[in-house]
Structures are given as C-alpha cells and as structure tokens.
Amino acid sequence: MNAPKRGFSRRELLIRSGVVGAAGLSLPAILAACGGDDGGGGGADELFVENWPYYIDPTEDGATGTIDRFVAASGVKTTYSEAYNDNLEYFAKIQPLLGTGKTIDPDIIMPTQWMAGRLRKLGWLEKLPVDKVPNAKNLEDAFKNPPSDPTGEYSLPWQAGTAGIAYNIDVTGRELKSVADLFAPEFKGKIGMLTEMRDTIGLLLLGLGINPSTVTSFNDAAPAFEQLEKAKSDGQIRAFTGNDYMDDLSLGNFAACVGWSGDILQLQADNPSARFVIPEEGGTLWWDTMVVPKGAKNTAAAAKFMDYVYDPVQAAQITAWVQYMSPVKGVREELAKIDPELADDPLLFPDDATRARLYAFADLSDDVEAEFEEAFSAITGA
Amino acid sequence: MAAPVVSRVRNLTGSSSERIGLTGLVLVGVALLAVGARWVSGPIALVVLVLAALVVVGFITLAVLGSPETKRALSPYGLLKPGSLWLAIFYLAPLWTLLKISLSSKETRFAVFPTFSWEFSNYGKAFSDFGPQFTRAFLYAGIATALTILIGYPIAYVIAFRGGRFRNVLLGLVVIPFFTSYLIRTIAWTSILADSGPAVKVLDTLQLSGVLEFLNIMQDGKLINTPAAVIGGLTYNFLPFMILPIYVSLEKIDVRLVEAAQDLYSSASRAFRKVVVPLSIPGIFAGTLLTFIPAAGDFVNAQFLGNPNTTMIGNSIQDQFLRQNNYPVASAMSFVLMAIITVLVIIYSRFFGTEDLA
C-alpha cells in the first residue's frame, strides 16, 4: 500500500468541505427554486390558469388552441395547468393556504358553480374585474345572477353541461330512456355512477319524482340516498367514477352509467356504440365557472383572458372541441360557420322543451351540504 | 479559571460520560418533540430551543475537552443525534399532533385548524361509521399475508437450499419487479384482470369461470372490481416482503443440520417440519409484520381493483382527510389503526427482538 502524503489529508479536507459547502449553499437554492413559491412574477403579463382536463381546445392537427391564440393576441405569458380533477380534492389542497390568508399560484381556477358558491361565502375569491371584461355582457341570461353568485361579481361561467345516462348499446342491447334503467337487474355489476354527488343524487331524485332544485334538507333527498345505498350493497353498481367512466363504457365494463353530455360526443368518436340520453324524468344542469382566488397576482391578465374567451368567435372554437354548452351569446351562429352539424346538436343547444327538463341542484346551506356529503361518501364506500 | 472545570471534564469516567451522553440525546430529542408537537409555543418554544442548543454545545465541549475515554463514550450519541432529532420532529411529533387533532373538533366547517376539545366522539364515530372498513382491511390483509406465506415460503426455500451460486441472482429477480412504481404495477393488474383481458379469456377457455364464480373469486363474470382482485393485488405487492425475511432465516440454517435430520427422520418432509420450519419462524414472523401492516393501511389496491363494497380503512382515511376535510375523525381512524398495529409490533419484538427485521 502506498504511504499517504503529508499534506494530502488537508487538501482532501478542503476539497470535501468545499463539496459540502457547495451542497449546503446550493441546497436552499435548489429547494427554493423547486418549491412551489415561484408563482407568477406579478404584473399583467403573466397568467396561471388551472382547469379541468380536456376542457379547452389544444393545439393539434393543424389548429391553434385557444391558449396559444390568446398568448399571440395579448402577449400574456400563460401557464395552463389541468390539475383540477375533483372539486373536493382541489378544495382540500387550497384550504390550508387560502384559509390562513396565504395565496395560491393560479390566477384563475374553474370550480363547478356550487364550489364557487362555497369559495365566495368563505371570502376566498376576488371580485372579478368586470370593468376590464367588456365581453361579459355576452353572458347568456340564463346564467346571470345564479344562487351561487347572486351579484354575479365573483364568477363567470366557463362551460355548462348536463348529467344524464351514458350507455353502450352493444352491451345493453336496447335503448335506455329512464333513470329506472340504471337499476335494471340485467345490468347488475355493470352500472357506473359519478363521484359528483349532485349529479348522481340529482338524477336519482328525478327518477323518484323529486325536484332537485327544491331540496332544502337532507330528509327531502333521503329516498335517493336509500336507493343508492341499496343498489351499492346489492352489487348493482360496479364503481363510482370521475371522468374515467368513458373508457369503462367504451370497453363494455359498464353497460350504462351516469355521464356528462360533452364527453359522449367524444366517446362516440372512439366507439360508435356509445349513446347518451337525458332521461325522460329529466337531467341535472351544472356549469363550471372562472373565479379569481383571493390574492391572485395577475388580475389584469385574468381579465384579459376572460374577455378573450367571452368573444363569441373564440368561444365557438372552444365549444367546437369540448362540446359542452357555451354560456356565451352568439356562439351558435359562429359555430355554424365552423361546424354546422354541431350547431344543431340539441345537447349543445337544447331547445326549450329539453331545457325545461334540466334542473340545477339547489344551493344548499353549509350544514345541509355537510349532511349530504357525509351520507354520500358513506355510500361511495370511501 | 476554567482549569478546574476542564480537568474535571477530563477526569470523567466512561460510564458517567455514557449517562451524560444518553441524557443529552434524550433531552434534545424531547425538546424538539415539544416544539414540533406544539406542547409549547411562542416565547416558551424559543426558550426550549435555546436550552436544547445549549445542551448540544455542552455536549460538543465535552467531546472536545474530554478524555479519550469520554470521547469514545460520547461519540455514539453524537453520531445518533442528527438522525434521531430528525425522527423526533418528523416521526414522533406528528404522532402527537395526530393524537391531538383526533381529539379536536372544527369550530366552523372549513376552519383550517381544529381546536382541541377532548372530543372523544371522534373515536366513536371512527368505529361506528367505518367499522366495516376496519374489518375488511384486517381481513383482506390477513388473507393476503397468508397467501404470501403460501407462495413465498417455497420460493424462499428453493433459493436458500437449491440456489447455490445463483442465490444472489435469484434474490435479485425477486426484488427487481419492485423497482417499477407501485401504482403502475397495480394498474398493470387492471390490464391483466380486465373483462376483456387475458386472464378472463384464459379462464373462459378452460371453462373455469363457473368454479371461480362459485368460490366468489369471480363476480358476475368479472375478475376485476372484486374482493379477490383486491386481495390478489395486496398479495402480489407485498410478496417480496415475505420472501426476503424467510430467506434470511432459512439461509442461516446449517445444511448439515437438515441432512442429519433427514437421516434421523428418514423422511424429507418430516425433517422439514421438525427442523426447518421451526428455525424459519422468526423469518415468517418478520415477514408477517412487514406484509400485514402496510397491507392493512393500503388503499391503492382497493381503489383500482375493487368496487364500492370492498373499500378498506385506508380509502376512508384518505377520503376523510383529502376530500371531506374531516381531519378530526380521519386522525382518529389513523390513530386507531396505528394503535392496533403498534400492539402487534410490541408483542413481536418481545418474543423475537428486532434484529431480524434488518
């Protein structure tokens, strides 16, 4: 073995301490850089939008997506994230921050209208800079001043949709028309329902002849919960899903399920045997809204974005891809220029008769909502 | 002036230094635990931290000035300190806050910080509302553990006694599948067990569907979204945690012992039962703990492979925490799960020590 040289250990020590020192210096830097505190740099030139997945037309197949068109038109550097998967889950994530007076990174988030109502009541939303959103006047009358936002100052609808019955005609062998079809014994173990409480319970209420817009207490809705509980323990229901019902339906894992109107048109592209129907008893109506969380840095940029998507020309592009109901006036005419078939689709532009069969779930008070959610989560088994 | 102190320090014996070292470790650990668990807060917390820092300084002084004996006695505590402190703050303190929140209630539905109020009803709720989930969790975990023993023991035996030169390679083969993500592995099972997937197809061709339906392994023609699928997933994911400990204890057995036993008992299976099995029991126990405990708290398998009637306590805790915002009850459920399992671990370590877990 070679004898170590005299000064070697000191040099080694210096080298080692240098390495450690560098690591020590750069560690906080790494942590800081990688931490979520980077956020938007402030000002009207940056924007962070948090949306549901597949809820905006992307840039593909030669078409430029709305986000890219917006960036080009306004010069606002936009980060678009699709991590909003579930209203309650997202709420749990932002609660420790917004609930203690801190801010979250996104400047615009897209809760469903009832969640927007909850956020508004908690004081976690900024008032929309409506003076900077002139196109807000294009909002369809039906969506003005809803119970979740009576003054209309805190939210602007993004897209609206209905929940109804989606089914695979190859598996069912027949057309389905009513909520009762979901409980048909021949479909045992092949029924799916949504984890979105208001859509599932709303549909069941309609099936039982109860109007979901008028429930005020848990007792009003108890029959639906009982029906659901029984279906679950009998094994009628295979799973409670979010957006993932689409593949199950396509594969035939579900004969039928509660589904959303906009998804079906896309589903049919994958599998022509997919069908969607608003049950004869009625369907539930919901809409997702753009809101600005409290303390958002880039409210000016947010306003620009909202103004942009409320232009009927741009809104038509969005609707052409996501295929949900647009809350913007004039979209039908614009859509007719791009895709005439879609412009006549009753699921996107329901006629009066269909509209009469769509019911938005009642705005529940906090205590009652807690009861509903507790009962529902007990059934979904979580 | 410091000379008498220094010489006093120098004269410390080994065993008294040990006591000082241990006390110092415990003191600093408790101090950090106190701050982390918020037994103290505000200015008092600051005082506690300063005291802890002083203890550390004193420790270092001792180590520097002390006799070589003292140095030697104190060095283990010095080495242990950083890691232990990390664990004190991030393992023990959280358990305390978990307990505290489990006895709290929320003043308003969306308050971020629950307030402590000796709310024992949370525990009542945990048992009454989620009793089935608790039972299912322990049942599925128990069955899965039994299955891992059934499948894993022969594999460990073959590697230990028939492996020869390829032992390490075979062990590597056992471990390699688990370098893919846990989630992805479970999702792969959704592929394999899918209604239109290979498993169902094979079973249909072999005409075994009826048998499996009778055994309730298949339900209504489905392999997936059944309790069997959940148990299968649990078994698969925790198999190496059973194979490795059993292997370790089997490997320690002297082959000549087995040969002697075979000569004596004149039957390989008797030799096995009377000699090999008893010697491998520590491994089986270690494997049982390493399999049963995580399986009982799992929710991934139930989420992907189960149906609404197969949810486990893990699913419920996750839902209450991350969707229902019900931190108090969720913490109670978590704590109950932990308590039951800690009791098992204590019983185990009483009998077998913790050496074999390593």
Add this chain to the structure above:
Amino acid sequence: MSVMTKRGRAGRAALNLFAAFGFLYLFLPIAFIVAFSFNDPQGKFNIVWSKFTLDNWKEPFSDRGLTDAFVTSLQIAAVSTLIATVLGSMIAIALSRYRFKGSAAYNFFLVLPLTTPEIVLGSSLATLFLGQSVVDFGFTTIVIAHAMFQVSFVALTVRARIRGFDWTLEQAAQDLGASPVRTFWKVTFPLILPGILAASLLAFALSLDDFIITFFNAGSTLTFPLQIFGAARVQLPPQINVLATVILVVTVAIMGTGSFMGERRRRRLGQTA
C-alpha cells in the same frame, strides 16, 4: 447426501416447478408494463391491447405533465436521499461500532417508522404541517416526509451490511499513528462505502416510488406517482409505461454493475474484508 426416493425426487421437482411459477407470477405485471409501452391504445387508457407501435419510445417525453412530474420526483429523491444517507449512515455506524446504554431501545425506535403503515405516517405528518405556517405543503414537505422514513431504512440497511466489519482495523490504523478523523476517512469509510451506496440507491428508489405518504403532504406539487394517480382518472398514456420501463432498466443496470464490480473486487482482493 441422503438417499433420494422416487417420491422425494418428484417432490423436489414439484417444488422447483412451483418456485418457477412463483417467479413467473412476480414478473407477469412487469411483462405487461413493458409490453404495453409498445401499445397504441384506442382510447385514452392504455389498458387493452390495440396495436404495436414504436412511437411511444420515440417520444417518451411527449406528455409534458408526466415529464415535469418525473423530473420533480427525481429532484425530491436526490435531496431526501442525500439527507437520509448522511443521517442514517451515522446512526448505523453508531449502532454497530459501539455498545452503549440505550442501544436496544434505540433499535426498537428505529424500526418503528418502517412498521407504521404509510397512511399513518402520511396523515400524521400532514397534521404536523397543517398547524404551522412556516412551511407550506409542497416540495419541502415531501422531501421532509421522504427523508423521515428513508433515515430508518438507510440506518437499518447499512447496519446490516456492515455487521461483519472488523472495527479493530481502526485500532490498527490508530496504532500506526493516524488520527481518528483520518482513520475514519481513509480506512473505515472506503470499506463501508459499498453498503452505504447500496442503501442509498434503495432509498432513492423508495422515494421515487412513494405514493401514500407523498399523497398526504404534497399540496399542489406533483410527483411522478401523484401525476399518474391524478391523471389516471382521465387518461393512462403509454408514456407512463415507457418511463417505468426506463426506471426499471436503469436500476437493474446500476444494481447489476454494482454487484458485478463488487464480485470482481472481491476476487481481486482474494477475500472479503
């Protein structure tokens, strides 16, 4: 060897066959994962085989969200493994080199985090982080959470690996005039380094893969498993399989090289230290 009866031989064969099936069982999902990385799924979920394609491998990073989450996972794993290796190795050395008061109790304490269900670890850490405002849920909390269970793991693994270490070597070095520090760095450390490296590699893999604990403490940060879980409700792109296969191959390669080099070294030195 004792006389083998015909039944004994059949029993032997049966056992070997069983073990072979066991290994097949272990590798079945892996085969699926690798195979499906070549799949071109019909819908958005890569669950049913549709047709063969090499496109996924040509563009493994086409899913931005997935790739970003993967990078985040790597960063987190790097930092937490570093912390855990240092702290854990120190504990391991203390435990195996010295006999001291409280070592048995300490042993027990060290095992506890590994025998606590992940859901309890995750949820309890979440309650710790909830009640304070110093650190927000995110990168830092995930690193802290990972390092916590990794410390136990590294400590126990390294201790097992250096169990046979001959500590009198240190004494010999010191008799030859080396200071304790020097002895450590020049004698002890190089010899226990393989054990430490192996433990830290395993810890790194644990951190990359951790789901449950991370799920509770991540806030809005997305790690690779979290991204898969969140997105799994809407899609399962084949890129997941591609990335998973890559991780697998790389880890196996590192492990293989490590043990191969260890074998060569051992053969060169003539015997184990």
